[in-house]
Amino acid sequence: MSQGTTLEQAPEPRRRAQQGAPGLALVVAWSKEEPSRVGEALLLPEGEPRLFGRGEPRGDDPLPRAALVRQRPARAGADGRTLGVSREARPPLATPFLSRAQLRIEAGAEGVRVENLGRCAMLVGDRKVTTALLLPGDTLELCDQLVLLCVRRPGEMPPLYNVAEKLGPFGEADAQGFVGESPAMWALRDRVAFFAAREVHVLLLGESGTGKELVARAIHALSPRGARPLVSRNAATLPAGLVDAELFGNVKNYPQAGMPERPGLIGEASGGVLFLDEIGELPLELQTHLLRVLDQRGEYQRLGESARRTSDLRLIGATNRAPGEMRSDLVARMSLRLEIPGLNERREDIPLLARHLLRRIAARDPGIRRRFFADASLAEGGAAPEPRIAPSLVRALIAHAYTTHVRELDAILWQSLASSDEDTLELTSSVRQQLAIGAERAPAREPAPPEITRELLAAAMAKHEGVKERVWRELGLQNRFALNRLLRKHGIQQGPATDADD
Structure with a gap:
């Protein structure tokens, strides 16, 4: 065309x-x-x-x-x-x-x-x-x-139905901090825009380091609540004995004398968004504490207070666990679910991400900027500087099987910065060693989706009665997220709501 x-x-x-x-x-x-x-x-x-x-x-x-x-x-x-x-x-x-x-x-x-x-x-x-x-x-x-x-x-990417803001320069970070030109990244941008415009609770799914917090912040920023508070907390750090106090707050001098009055996370986020990272790490019995406030009326009680309060909040939860490992009644209250693709699913974005991460490092470190960046790149209409990277390192970064994704890519780049002898980031022996250690941790590369036919997929789902943990392992897929993408692609029913990952 x-x-x-x-x-x-x-x-x-x-x-x-x-x-x-x-x-x-x-x-x-x-x-x-x-x-x-x-x-x-x-x-x-x-x-x-x-x-x-x-x-x-x-x-x-x-x-x-x-x-x-x-x-x-x-x-x-x-x-x-x-x-x-x-x-x-x-x-x-x-x-x-x-x-x-x-x-x-x-x-x-x-x-x-x-x-x-x-x-x-x-x-x-x-x-x-x-x-x-x-x-x-x-x-x-x-x-x-x-x-x-x-x-x-595809020869033509699916059109954008929800993205409203002006598209940024090709290959650069957009207004929300997303980097990538792959079909998977554009699909993510469009779904984030769709989620942002809705007033329902959200569950973000994806492996560690895929950018769930970045997505949560984008949903908040693009939503009608964008000018209101975004309250963030890692749910895994909530002490089991103090969950109610942390979430709902307490009146003064309760439960111990001298304790100040606290609004709790629920109170702080009222009118805005509460982002609970690693929500799947909350023990099942503690997940029940969230159920009532996530209903339409948003009711809750502070510790030591008899009157009920209401909170107009929107919850965004994030987890690297399967929703089936969480309480089904909590998952059911998060009506929208979004899988965040990892680097193994959008390898063409890795060079763009590496450049973005290196520019971010150089912006804070003039020594790295002077040594590893080409000044000549500034001559083209004030273009952003370009890092000098050896092609062997680029090829190794693309081929690597990532387990912690952007965090892992950032660590590998730092290793190259620390071990390269001259003014170019090289595939040094210490970088090779770090890549080898990562490869030992990582599962085998996911087979290309076209190798798994609809018939094979349907037969595996029937054999294991829809238990996805067994299905993706039998088919040799990388994880449950890869299985979910294939199920959607072939239009196969994903099973009961408690086992649905999207």
């Missing part, structure tokens, strides 16, 4: 095909000469070979040239029609070290077949090869100049 063409202008059969099953694409994960191109994609029609390299198309090109685009969702109007441009055509790479005919690339059912035609050596993994079959998650490096990542993504 050429620049300026919208989905609503495309012929109906073509539009349906573009919005169908995800195809294969190559995403720029690192570029030495043109770092601003990170996140741009080569969208590859299946069975149609393309030429990729430096410079503009010419009449003597033996094949059509693959063109880079910045891909984002279009907006959906009130009538459901898409508005605006969803793919921005980008100029060809100008990197002088690449040949004009550097790669022949062709997407097929199995993966992307790549043949190196140019003068730059091609690395896949750590091997120099002439031809390769790239599967989703694989990277390709061209002679210390460019790293491409193979991913699955």
Whole structure:
């Protein structure tokens, strides 16, 4: 689709095909000469070979040239029609070290077949090869100049129905602090906007380090309560004997003489939002203390006070546990549930996140800024500075199986900052050791969803009577969240409410 063409202008059969099953694409994960191109994609029609390299198309090109685009969702109007441009055509790479005919690339059912035609050596993994079959998650490096990542993504991302604010610059953090251009990240932004506009309690699900607190703050900021208090507390730190005092407060001198009057978390959050992180760590018997105040009337009592109070609060809870491990009556009161994707599910965002984290470090540490950032990057219209990162480190960060996600990525970057000898973040021996330790903790990489058919999934659910813990382990999935995504994709009933994770 050429620049300026919208989905609503495309012929109906073509539009349906573009919005169908995800195809294969190559995403720029690192570029030495043109770092601003990170996140741009080569969208590859299946069975149609393309030429990729430096410079503009010419009449003597033996094949059509693959063109880079910045891909984002279009907006959906009130009538459901898409508005605006969803793919921005980008100029060809100008990197002088690449040949004009550097790669022949062709997407097929199995993966992307790549043949190196140019003068730059091609690395896949750590091997120099002439031809390769790239599967989703694989990277390709061209002679210390460019790293491409193979991913699955649709030709057109689903439109945004709920995001109202102006979209930020490509590849940069948005107004809520979200970083990423992957379909998973845009879907998250749209769901956050939907949740923000609703006045119901929310349960956020996701592994440690996926950004549940960031999502909670975004829901609060975008909601009608955004100007009112956001009260946050880690529920795991609530002492078992003082839960009522911490939550509901107490009158003066109760339960002990000399104690000051306290409004409690419920009172502080009235009119605003209460965010309870790790809510699943509350013992089951203590979870009952929240039930009454989460009902429509919001009733509660302070310790030592006979009169009932009411609190107009909205609860956002977050947990890395399955909802089935919590009290069903508490989970039922949190009508909206949202899974936060981890880095293993949006690997094309890892280079953008790494750059964002390094810029944040450099903003607080002038020494790191002077040593590891290229001053020349400031010359382009006041653009944000670009960190110098070795392509081997970028490839290792993309391939790593994360268990604590953004926290883990941040720690790996710090290790590279501390152990790199010169002015570039390297894949040092201590970084390799840290990655190896993380790999020992991490489960095996999740199989690509297309490998699990609807029939296989339905049979596993029937065999285990809908018990998801058994189903995802039998299918070899990474976790229960991966299973939930497959269930939604294939439209399979997820079982009783107490076991529903979304």
